[in-house]
Amino acid sequence: MNNHEIDYKIYGDDMQFVEVELDPQETVIAEAGSLMMMEDSIRMETVFGDSSAGQGSGLMGKLLGAGKRVVTGESLFMTTFTNEGSGKKHVSFASPYPGKIIPMDLSELGGKIICQKDAFLAAAKGVSVGIELQRKLGAGFFGGEGFIMQKLEGDGMSFVHAGGTIHKKTLAPGELIRIDTGCLVAMTQDVHYDIEAVKGIKTALFGGEGLFFATLRGPGTVWVQSLPFSRLASRVFASAPQSGGSSKGEGGVGGLFNMFSDD
Known part of the structure; x- marks a missing residue:
């Protein structure tokens, strides 16, 4: 294997974190800001790009790795965590919002996964985090994630x-399956991805599901999420207080009495 072999355990239900067990000199890479806790003797280092084995060691190689991350909307930097002690050590990474952490062994998935551009959390050192460009204009303009998605390549976790x-x-x-464009999490490289317009003017305008579906055709494996972060954020924003007033839908019976108050 080219990647470090790491063990892990996932804790929690809706607000999960993953605990990675590192043998001496093993390294895990993670998104900047995802660290939850780590034990003694683990060295944390910030690097350009993903520090994968395939990335050039010179200045141009580092700039190329960092540039790929800028294009995907991520931070310029990633963080590596290396066990410099003599025994097993643990480091944990937390989800940024309610949901699930999905472990993926790339050696069992053809060595490559394509995922939405903010889905990556952590991986064994050696996994390459790059970009995947959509080849079709329709999928690029209307596919929810635009032309650019992330790709994870390697043979590790x-x-x-x-x-x-x-x-x-x-x-x-x-x-073939049709899903909401924002609900796609990841897919194996053999899955054919495209978009399809919703049929019918009334359905498209008033159906509340957007104007386009993502169409995924096998063979392959697809991971779908029930609550995209964009949908969660829009509901929170819609319910937030406007101009300092109370939030919409708040108050119940109390709101009825407020109608008759003197204030």
């Missing part, structure tokens, strides 16, 4: 996170 409940679906050759 990776961890991605998504919102709500996660459903893993295996597609047979030629089998």
Whole structure:
């Protein structure tokens, strides 16, 4: 294997974190800001890009790795955690919002996973975090994630996170499913991804599901989330107090009495 072999354990239900066990000199890479806690003798270092084995060691190689992360909307930097002690040590990483952490062994998934651009959480050192460009204009403009998605390549363990409940679906050759464009979390490289316009003017304008579906055709494996962060954020924003007033839907019976108050 080119990647470090790491063990892990996932804790929690809706607000999960993953605890990674590192043998001496083993390293895990993670998104900047995802650290929850770590034990003594673990060295933390900030690096450009993903510090994968395939990335050039010179200045141009580092700039290229950092540039790929800027294009995907991520931070310029990633963080590595290396066990410099003599025994096993543990480091934990937390999800940024309610949902699930999905462990993926890339050696069992064809060595490559394509995922939404903010899904990556952590991985064994050696996993390459790059970009995947959508080849079709329709998928690029209307696919929810734009032209750019993340790709994770290697043969080690990776961890991605998504919102709500996660459903893993295996597609047979030629089998097709349609999902909301924001609900796609990840897919194997063999899955054919495209978009499809919602049929019918009334359905498109008043159906409340957007104008386009993501169409995924097998063979391959797809991970779908029940609560995209964008949907959660829009509901929170819609319910937030406007101009300093009380939030919409708040108050119940108390709101009825407020109608008759003198204030």
